[in-house]
Amino acid sequence: MAAKTRNLFGGGGGFARLAPWLMLIPGLGFYMLIGVGPSLATFVYSLTNATGIRGIPIGWVGFANYQEFLLEGARSRDNLAALRRTLIFMVLVTSIQFGVGLLMAVLVNQKLRGRLVFRTMFFVPVILGVAVQGLMWKLFLRPGGGPMDSIFGFLGLESQFLAGSNAFYWVIVVQIWANAGFTMIIFLAGMQTIPADLFEAAAVDGATGWKLFRNVTWPQLTPAVNTNFLLNIVGSLQAWMLFLVLTGYKNGTQVLGYVVYAEAFGQTGTASFRQGYAAAASIVLFALVLMLGMSANAFVKRRERKYMA
Amino acid sequence: MSVLIDNQPEPDIVIERMVPPRDPRARRKRALRKGISYGILFLFAAFYVGPLLVLIFASFKSLPEFFRNPTGLPESFSLGNFTEAWQLANFPGYLMNSLIYTGVATTLFVIMSVFVAFPIARGYVRGAGALLTLYVVALFLPPALIPQFQLILNLGLYNTRQGYILLFLINPIGLIILVNYIKSIPRELDESAAIDGCGYVRFVWSILIPLIKPAIATVTVIHAIGIWNELILATVYLTNDELYPITRGLIVFEGVYGSDWPKLAAAVLMLMMPMLVLFMFLQRFIISGLTSGAVKG
Numbered sequence: 001m002a003a004k005t006r007n008l009f010g011g012g013g014g015f016a017r018l019a020p021w022l023m024l025i026p027g028l029g030f031y032m033l034i035g036v037g038p039s040l041a042t043f044v045y046s047l048t049n050a051t052g053i054r055g056i057p058i059g060w061v062g063f064a065n066y067q068e069f070l071l072e073g074a075r076s077r078d079n080l081a082a083l084r085r086t087l088i089f090m091v092l093v094t095s096i097q098f099g100v101g102l103l104m105a106v107l108v109n110q111k112l113r114g115r116l117v118f119r120t121m122f123f124v125p126v127i128l129g130v131a132v133q134g135l136m137w138k139l140f141l142r143p144g145g146g147p148m149d150s151i152f153g154f155l156g157l158e159s160q161f162l163a164g165s166n167a168f169y170w171v172i173v174v175q176i177w178a179n180a181g182f183t184m185i186i187f188l189a190g191m192q193t194i195p196a197d198l199f200e201a202a203a204v205d206g207a208t209g210w211k212l213f214r215n216v217t218w219p220q221l222t223p224a225v226n227t228n229f230l231l232n233i234v235g236s237l238q239a240w241m242l243f244l245v246l247t248g249y250k251n252g253t254q255v256l257g258y259v260v261y262a263e264a265f266g267q268t269g270t271a272s273f274r275q276g277y278a279a280a281a282s283i284v285l286f287a288l289v290l291m292l293g294m295s296a297n298a299f300v301k302r303r304e305r306k307y308m309a
Numbered sequence: 310m311s312v313l314i315d316n317q318p319e320p321d322i323v324i325e326r327m328v329p330p331r332d333p334r335a336r337r338k339r340a341l342r343k344g345i346s347y348g349i350l351f352l353f354a355a356f357y358v359g360p361l362l363v364l365i366f367a368s369f370k371s372l373p374e375f376f377r378n379p380t381g382l383p384e385s386f387s388l389g390n391f392t393e394a395w396q397l398a399n400f401p402g403y404l405m406n407s408l409i410y411t412g413v414a415t416t417l418f419v420i421m422s423v424f425v426a427f428p429i430a431r432g433y434v435r436g437a438g439a440l441l442t443l444y445v446v447a448l449f450l451p452p453a454l455i456p457q458f459q460l461i462l463n464l465g466l467y468n469t470r471q472g473y474i475l476l477f478l479i480n481p482i483g484l485i486i487l488v489n490y491i492k493s494i495p496r497e498l499d500e501s502a503a504i505d506g507c508g509y510v511r512f513v514w515s516i517l518i519p520l521i522k523p524a525i526a527t528v529t530v531i532h533a534i535g536i537w538n539e540l541i542l543a544t545v546y547l548t549n550d551e552l553y554p555i556t557r558g559l560i561v562f563e564g565v566y567g568s569d570w571p572k573l574a575a576a577v578l579m580l581m582m583p584m585l586v587l588f589m590f591l592q593r594f595i596i597s598g599l600t601s602g603a604v605k606g
Contacts, residue, residue, distance in 0.1 A: 009433075009499075009509040019509035020428040027421035028440070030478045035447060038456035045456055054462050104353060107346050118350050120592075121357045127584055127595060129538025131556040135563060135577045139367060139570055140360040147363045147380045177356065185600055209342070238452075241541060245560070264455050265545055279455045286451040293449075 042286075045279035052265065052273030065280035079259065079281070086237060086255040086288070089172060093236035097176045098228055101183025106213070108184070109191050119188070123181035130178075134245025137174045138162065167247050174242055179235070183228050190224025191217065222307045226300040233296050237289045256285045367574035375571050390575035397566070398576055402551060403558035409470065410554055411536045414477035419529055421478065423521075426487035427513055431496065441488060447481035458545060468548050476546070477536050483528040486601055490524035491517070523594070530591050531598035537584065555580050 009019060046065055050058045069079055104122055108115045125133060141148050141161040152159055161170050194217065202216050218225075240257030247253050249262045249269070262268045264278035367375060368390050369383035394400065428434040429441050457476065466472025494517070502512050518525065543557035553561065559580055566572050588595060 009503050009507075009512065020433045023424040023510060023513070024428055024434060027425035027484075030421065030475075031425075031444070031481075031484075034457060034460070034475060035453060035479045035481070036443065036450065038453035038460060039447075039450040041456035042451045042453065045459070050455075050459065052458060052462070054467075100353075103349070107350050110343075110346060112343070112346060112350075118354060121354055123596070124585070124588065125357070126599070127534055127538075127588055128581060129534075129540065129556060129584075131538070131540045131559050132577055132581050132584075135559065135573065136360045136364055139574060140363055142379065142570070145376075145379045147359065150380050177360075182599065185596060189600060244541070244544075260452075260454070261541065261545075264458070275455050275459070282452050282455065290449070 042279050042282060045276055046283045048276040048279075050276040050279070052275050058276075061276065065277045066284070069277065069280050069284065079256075082254055082256050082259050083284075083288070085168065085253075086257070086285075089168075089175075089239075089255055090233060090236045090292070092169075092172050093175055093239070094229070094232040096172075097180050097183050097232055097236075100176060100180045101228065102187055104180065104184040105187035105191060106217075109188060119184075122184055125178045126182045128178075130241040130245055133174065133178045134242055137177070138246060141170060162246050167250075168253050171242055171246050171253075174246060175236070175239060178242070183232065186228050186231075187221065187224050190221045194220040219307045222304055226303065229300060230293065230296055234289055234293050237285070237292065256281065256288070260285060364574045364577060367570050368578055370571045372569055372571055379570070390571045391579065394562070394572045394576040394579070397572065398558060398562040399550070400555070400558070400576070400579065403553055403555040406470075406552060407537060407554040407556075410474055410477070411533050414474045414536055415529055415533045417474075418478050418480060418483070418532055419525060422480075422484050422487055422528070423513060423518060423525070426484055426491055427517060430488045430491035431499065441485075444481040444484050454545075461546065467546060468552065470552060473542070473546050473552070476542055477532075477539075480528070480532050480535070483532055483598075486528055486598065487521070487524055489601075490521050494520055526591070527594045527598040527601070530587070530594045534584070534587075534595070 048058050049061050108119045240255050260282040264275045266273050369386050429437045461472045540556040
């Protein structure tokens with residue numbers, strides 16, 4: 001261990017010995033200043049009445065922000081509704097995206113003509129960013145003769161899409177569209193590490209189709225399954241940006257992440273920057289992510305022991 | 310991990326080899342399975358290509374034509390919407406801003422990060438393990454959004470290019486990718502370079518960096534994509550139209566010309582194009598970057 005920490009370039013002493021530290025400081029310094037520091041300071045701010053306006057003094061308010069956010073009046077009922085909505089969003093996005101991504105991966109992992117085109121097609125939305133993803137779907141879901149509207153009309157259905165009462169579910173559709181390709185890629189990567197002789201052995205034993213998948217692919221896929229499960233849960237709890245582009249801030253549609261942003265930066269319609277309050281809200285969301293993330297992690301570890309033993 | 314392009318032997322090749330090809334029942338079953346697979350794939354494909362096609366079609370229509378026929382093929386392919394959107398939306402300005410933010414922040418980040426990753430990977434600084442942990446736990450910290458805003462505000466960097474760039478000088482996953490890659494470079498190299506009298510900075514700059522090009526490419530690409538696509542921070546930190554990156558510019562454009570979908574569609578396509586071109590050429594790095602951050606845990 002001693003040899004490992006020896007700086008080989010330090011022979012000359014002085015500057016040469018300090019060089020690694022000196023050159024490391026800018027990167028590390030920025031990371032502490034902009035990343036870790038502010039991250040931890042969120043707790044501190046959640047106990048104050050900070051605003052987003054320069055020059056207004058900041059005072060301690062204890063846990064009043066949390067109390068107001070969770071327990072007081074009509075606003076807290078809205079907040080709890082947003083919390084419930086965040087959970088629904090998580091459950092739907094996680095389960096559907098997981099299923100769709102897995103199905104895609106299974107399909108494009110076969111020896112089929114054009115599979116690379118399909119893979120690329122499904123993956124591309126991942127790199128487009130919310131502005132493009134959102135606007136593209138706003139056009140696609142345009143009421144009054146838009147593409148989806150035409151399909152709905154053809155089927156004898158009717159919807160106002162993003163302007164209607166089901167807007168929340170349409171955002172879920174777009175969210176899954178935008179990210180299922182990522183889930184697919186992780187599954188694919190997992191599938192390609194499964195040794196081919198496992199399949200050969202199972203095929204010799206007469207296993208085909210579903211049996212092959214159930215008894216060979218699925219258990220062998222455990223690491224990818226677990227990764228996707230965790231990423232989807234944590235990711236969907238924190239996702240809210242498509243709401244910004246697709247629906248804007250409206251009561252009855254927003255998830256917790258959007259509440260934080262809107263309260264902090266005056267987007268609630270009242271133009272007040274309640275950053276202390278928003279910090280408390282973001283800690284509530286953070287606690288939710290941590291709690292659910294850790295339970296999911298424990299569940300995943302148990303699965304690993306079951307399959308990988 | 311180049312999932313989109315590689316050609317490893319895959320399960321089905323094996324299975325097909327196992328099944329005696331002359332058995333008509335097995336052959337029929339295989340054909341059926343292939344048919345179903347294609348059926349589902351084309352259904353998904355419609356869902357994926359549909360929105361893009363509609364966008365492309367819309368971008369070529371005149372406004373009256375769009376209202377008559379919002380979905381179908383355009384009557385003619387004129388580029389009028391593109392040139393008009395380009396001028397109306399101050400696109401050159403937005404595009405330039407996006408390029409500046411992405412270029413400057415990514416360059417600074419990557420250079421600084423190599424100098425952080427190298428001594429951590431080698432243990433050349435005391436507490437290297439603890440430092441690495443500091444980057445790993447970043448994924449489990451609360452969001453920095455609000456205190457970050459207070460910091461930038463109090464530094465007087467709100468609504469400035471410098472302030473906005475400052476926000477993008479960190480990326481814990483990128484750093485971890487670099488550390489892992491540097492660990493695969495043999496240490497003997499450092500030793501012989503040091504014996505030959507090569508200085509620390511010169512070693513990192515002219516020997517190490519060329520050797521870790523794949524990792525640098527990966528980190529550069531994922532970091533740059535993140536900045537290019539960023540919308541929220543641009544909304545929070547920039548209020549001056551002249552400073553907007555193209556994502557924010559597009560949303561502003563939507564606010565003003567929201568009902569003029571042909572122009573908006575042209576604008577969206579122009580924002581998308583650089584990303585798609587980049588993806589065509591760099592998909593290997595993009596995919597390895599995006600997944601290596603995820604698969605580690």
